[in-house]
Amino acid sequence: MSSPDPQVRAARNHTTPAGGRRPVVAVTGAATGVGALLTERLAASEEIKQVVAVDERRGECDAAEWHILDVRDPAIAEKLRGADVVVHLALDLDLGSDAAARTAYNVRGTQTVLTAAAAAGVHRVVLCTSAMVYGALPDNELPLSEDAELRATAEATGVGDLLEIERLARRAPRAHPGLNVTVVRPAILVGGTDTALTRYFESPRLLVVAGSRPVWQFCHVEDLCSALEYAVLEKVDGELAVGCDGWLEQEEVEELSGIRRMELPSAVALGAAARLHRIGLTPSPAGDLAYTMYPWVVSGSRLHDAGWRARWTNEEVLAELLEEVTGRHTVAGRRLGRKDATAAGAAGATVALLGAAAVVRRARKARRR
Numbered sequence: 001m002s003s004p005d006p007q008v009r010a011a012r013n014h015t016t017p018a019g020g021r022r023p024v025v026a027v028t029g030a031a032t033g034v035g036a037l038l039t040e041r042l043a044a045s046e047e048i049k050q051v052v053a054v055d056e057r058r059g060e061c062d063a064a065e066w067h068i069l070d071v072r073d074p075a076i077a078e079k080l081r082g083a084d085v086v087v088h089l090a091l092d093l094d095l096g097s098d099a100a101a102r103t104a105y106n107v108r109g110t111q112t113v114l115t116a117a118a119a120a121g122v123h124r125v126v127l128c129t130s131a132m133v134y135g136a137l138p139d140n141e142l143p144l145s146e147d148a149e150l151r152a153t154a155e156a157t158g159v160g161d162l163l164e165i166e167r168l169a170r171r172a173p174r175a176h177p178g179l180n181v182t183v184v185r186p187a188i189l190v191g192g193t194d195t196a197l198t199r200y201f202e203s204p205r206l207l208v209v210a211g212s213r214p215v216w217q218f219c220h221v222e223d224l225c226s227a228l229e230y231a232v233l234e235k236v237d238g239e240l241a242v243g244c245d246g247w248l249e250q251e252e253v254e255e256l257s258g259i260r261r262m263e264l265p266s267a268v269a270l271g272a273a274a275r276l277h278r279i280g281l282t283p284s285p286a287g288d289l290a291y292t293m294y295p296w297v298v299s300g301s302r303l304h305d306a307g308w309r310a311r312w313t314n315e316e317v318l319a320e321l322l323e324e325v326t327g328r329h330t331v332a333g334r335r336l337g338r339k340d341a342t343a344a345g346a347a348g349a350t351v352a353l354l355g356a357a358a359v360v361r362r363a364r365k366a367r368r369r
Contacts (some may be wrong), residue, residue, distance in 0.1 A: 022049035025232055026083040026122075028071050028113060029090030031059035033192065034128070038087060038225045039064050047233055052083055055090065071109040077116035085232050087112045087126040094159045095196060095283040106161040110168050118176035126231045127169050127222075129162040131185045131217075131241055136294040138213065142247070143299040146185075146239045155287025159198050181291035182231045184224070187243030187298060190321045191221030196288040201318075202325045205262035206254060209269045212293035214250040217244040218317035223310045227303055236306035244314040256318055 025042050029035035030053035043051045043063035053064035067079040071090040080086060090109055092102045097267065110127065117125050119125070120218040134144050135151035143294055154160030169181045188197045208214065219242055273286040300310075 009119060010054040012112075013111045021233075022047060022053065023084035023085075024048075024050045024082055025183045026052040026054060026080050026086045027064075028076075028086070028109075029064075030061070030064065031055035031057050034189075034221055034228075035087075036219055038089065038228055041225050041229060042232065044061045045229070052079065052319060053232050054079060060126070072105070072112050074112060074116065076112060077119045080116055080120040080122055083117075083120065083122050083192065084128065085124045086113060086122050087116045087128075087228055087232060089128055091161075093195070095157060095159075095199075096237070102158065103161050103164075106158075107164050107168075109254060110165050113132065114172045114176065114179070114181070115191055118172075118179045123178065124180040124182065124232075124237075124296050125172070126182045126184065126228060128167060128186070128228065129165055129180050130189075131187045131243065131296055131298045132156065132159050132291060133162050133166055134298070136290040136296040138294045140295045140297075142215065142219075142295055143297040143336065144241070145301050151238075152272060155285060156291060157284060157288055159287070168282045180237060182237045183239045184227055185241045185298065186219040186224045186227075187217040187241075187296075189221060189224065190218050190317045190324075190337045192324075193221065196284040198321060198325065199290055201259070201321055202255065203259075206250075206257070206259050207248060207269065207289075207292065208261045208263045208328065209266050209289065209293045210263050211266060213295060214253075214292055215295045215297055216245040216250070216253050216314065216318070217243045217245045217297040218312075218321070220310075220320070223312055226311070227308060230303060230306060230308050235304055236308070238302060239280070240302050241300050242250075242297055242303060243300055243312075244310050244312055244317060245338070246314060247295075248314050248318065253318065256315060257322055285369060289326040297364060 021346060025048055027035055027039050027042070030039040035055070036059050039051055039053050039059065039061045042048045043061050051064040053059060053061060053066045054069065056068065056070055058066050058068060069076060069079070070366065088110060092105050133150045133152050134148055135153070137151060141148070150163065151167060152159050152163060154163065166183060169183050172179055172181045189195070190198060224242060227240060230236050231240065270286050270289060273284070273289055276282040277285045
């Protein structure tokens with residue numbers, strides 16, 4: 001993306017249409033993923049004066065002012081000086097990351113950014129976690145309000161980190177008077193993402209645990225960026241949940257996707273998931289299964305009250321997700337090669353479940369060599 005015309009830059013120094021000052025916004029994790037999309041979006045906005053991009057490598061947005069460093073480096077405080085708002089998106093939620101290293105990066109990074117922002121005179125920090133922090137529980141209301149208790153545990157991938165980030169967000173205004181912290185919690189994120197929940201749709205069968213009540217709510221990355229921009233421009237604050245309006249029942253997902261279900265008893269599904277993860281065959285712990293069993297749909301009422309609306313429907317996001325995962329084959333969160341996938345499809349329900357006896361035997365033989 002080329003730099004804006006000098007007249008455009010000059011215009012950004014004047015007031016917004018609403019009469020307020022155009023903010024300088026810093027974005028961490030700006031080179032990839034949601035951070036890259038948000039950086040481009042803010043850099044193109046006439047309501048933003050300047051975008052400061054922070055990452056460990058330079059991204060593609062030429063209109064931003066880039067600073068290359070690790071967000072855990074206290075030197076970030078100097079890079080944030082002059083910013084009005086910081087959007088912290090430098091998180092590691094990769095399924096393949098070492099859990100301890102991932103937590104060290106996510107928690108220490110958030111701590112450093114909050115402290116640095118306060119030291120630099122930033123007045124607002126926007127954090128992004130996930131609606132997963134509400135927990136997936138059989139007695140959850142449909143939908144959950146933003147004020148609902150955070151009842152998740154640390155048993156699912158990355159959720160422990162997100163809960164700690166939420167704790168830091170609540171504590172920050174007391175530790176740093178004058179610092180406003182907004183937390184955005186998206187539903188299942190889709191659009192160039194790779195998570196345990198998007199991999200669910202790469203399986204030859206959709207696993208349904210007997211007696212559970214799965215419901216599905218998605219959030220397209222474009223809608224997440226739009227919600228983050230609302231927070232940046234102070235059109236809304238506090239704890240914000242974001243997702244498509246409403247939700248899809250499991251039967252609707254199966255009909256729309258054309259993927260048949262495979263129903264298993266809870267003890268079998270959870271036990272197999274725990275064993276396969278314990279021996280290192282699958283990246284997803286058993287705790288991830290809860291999010292495919294019970295509801296955790298959010299209302300997004302605060303954003304709606306502020307005038308924000310999702311542009312994508314659940315049906316549209318599911319269609320995009322299915323297109324993205326075409327050609328990928330996953331069993332129990334583990335990506336399979338073509339030969340494995342063919343065997344999984346032919347072996348039927350047992351293989352499609354949680355990792356197939358053939359795959360397990362192969363892993364054990366490899367370990368004996």
